[in-house]
Amino acid sequence: MLTGKQKRFLRSEAHHLQPIFQIGKSGLTESVIHQIEEALEAKELIKVNILQNCEEDKNDIAAELSEREGLEVVQVIGNILILYKESKEKKRIVLP
Template identity: 70%
Template sequence: MLTGKQKRFLRSKAHHLDPIFQVGKGGTNENMYGQIRDALEARELIKVSVLQNCEEDKDTVAENLSKRSGAELVQVIGNTIVLYKESKEKKTIELPS
């Protein structure tokens, strides 16, 4: 579980990132969860964009993505979701305590 201080730190890190996944009309699926897990292992911090034609609510999508990928939900702002998961192999982000 992330503290408020850690979430603020991660939000500042994520500010300059571009979304690398888009959730559209089809919603989320197992293939997407796997790809997000792989991306989180490589990058630790990612953004996911929820398109306007997505049939699911963005908060529901964010909750599903964080649960199914084992990531921490950092923020949902607008139609963008920020996820964080500490990498086992390529740890680059040092969280404040």
Template identity: 65%
Template sequence: MLTGKQKRFLRSKAHHLNPIFQVGKGGVNENMVKQINDALEARELLKVSVLQNCEEDKGDIAEELSKAIGAELVQIIGNTIVLYKESQENKQLILP
């Protein structure tokens, strides 16, 4: 579980990132979860964009992704979800 200070730090790091995944009409599927998990292992911090044609609520999507991957939900801002998961091999971010 992340503290407020850690979330603030991660939000500042994620500010300059562009979303690299999009959740659309089909919602979250198993293949997407695997790809996001692999990307988190490489990057530790990433953004996921929820498209307007998505039928699910962005809060539900964020919760579903974070549980399926075992990642921490840093922030939901607009239609963008910020996820963090500590990398086992490529540790880049050192949390305060």
């Protein structure tokens, strides 16, 4: 669980990032979740774009992702999710 100070720090780190995944009409599938987890292992902090034709609610997607072990939803802003997961092998981000 992240503290408010840690979330604020991660939001500032994610500000310049571009979304690397898009969740569209098919919604959040197991293959998309697997790819997101692999990207988080490599980068630790990513943005995910939820397209307008997605039938699932953005808050439901965020809740489903946050149920994964170690995965934290830093922020849901508009149709963008900011996700963080501490890497086991290549730790890049040092939280305050």
